[in-house]
Amino acid sequence: MxxxxxRALQSFVRRTYGDEVWAAVLADSQVNVASxxxxxxxxxxxxxxxxxxxxAHLARAPEEVLEDLGIFLVSHPDMQPLCRxxxxxxxxxxxxxxxxGDLPERARMVLPHATLPPISPVNEGGxxxxxxxxxxxxxxxxxxxxxxxxxxxxxxxxxxxxxxxxDGSDHRLDVAILSDHFSEGRxxxxxxxxx
Numbered sequence: 001m002x003x004x005x006x007r008a009l010q011s012f013v014r015r016t017y018g019d020e021v022w023a024a025v026l027a028d029s030q031v032n033v034a035s036x037x038x039x040x041x042x043x044x045x046x047x048x049x050x051x052x053x054x055x056a057h058l059a060r061a062p063e064e065v066l067e068d069l070g071i072f073l074v075s076h077p078d079m080q081p082l083c084r085x086x087x088x089x090x091x092x093x094x095x096x097x098x099x100x101g102d103l104p105e106r107a108r109m110v111l112p113h114a115t116l117p118p119i120s121p122v123n124e125g126g127x128x129x130x131x132x133x134x135x136x137x138x139x140x141x142x143x144x145x146x147x148x149x150x151x152x153x154x155x156x157x158x159x160x161x162x163x164x165x166x167d168g169s170d171h172r173l174d175v176a177i178l179s180d181h182f183s184e185g186r187x188x189x190x191x192x193x194x195x
Contacts, residue, residue, distance in 0.1 A: 004114055005137065006036035006047060009065075012072045013054055021057055029053035044138075051139070063142045070146025074154065086151055092180055093157035097121050097129050097148070116140065120170075127177035132170040141171035148175065155180075 014022045026033065029049040036042070055062040073079050074086065085106060090096045104116040117134030124130055131148070133141045145161050152159040158179040164172030 004038055005140075005143075006042055006050070007038050008073060009050065009054065009069055010036050011078075012069045012076075013058075015076065015078065016068075016072065017058065025050060025053045025057050028056070062139070066139050066142035067146035067149075070143040070148075071150040072146075073143070074147050074150035086147070087154070093152055093155040093159065094127070094129075094177060094180065096151055096155065097131065097175060098123065100131060117144075118170075119144070129175040129177070130164070131173040131175060133173060134170055141173065145173055148173065 010022060013025060029046075029052070031046050031049055033042070033046065033050075051062050051065065055065050058065060060068070073082055086096070086103075090099050098121055100119045100121045103119055104114075107114040107116055115137055117136060117140050118132075119134070120132040122130045122132070131144075133144055135141075141163070145163060148161050149159070152161075157177055160174075160176045160178065162174045164174050
């Protein structure tokens, strides 16, 4: 887990569940880290222990914690700059999905140390998309699934996002857009400045 992802997990647990839960997660994981730094990389065993400890404390599967992290990164008020970056992907949810292949490069423009897997969206027609997602960094497909679900809410679209079968190649997310305009969605102005 790179420092960016580890720091995001730390922020998610602390802001959602509190400092005491985060302290317990760190203590139980038995890692020698007081706070994760954005620019550092950590050994895989460190991230695995912290994620497993967080999952145990939150009574969730590790994959569910990572999906919740993806939702947090898009929907929490403190994360609005990231949500704005994602909204530059298009005027509606389908445009956003179509632009997801550019997301790793867009993320690196803002955060040079960001490590995202290669992402390849494929329009299957009829409001159905397949998003192919590289396998490394591990677990990132679950973060992306959560973020895609949260972005659908942000656009006001009604969608399903399912993890496709694992055939050993890239991970696959199957997206079905049931309604482009299910709800009003959040107002977004390209000219507005982040506060």
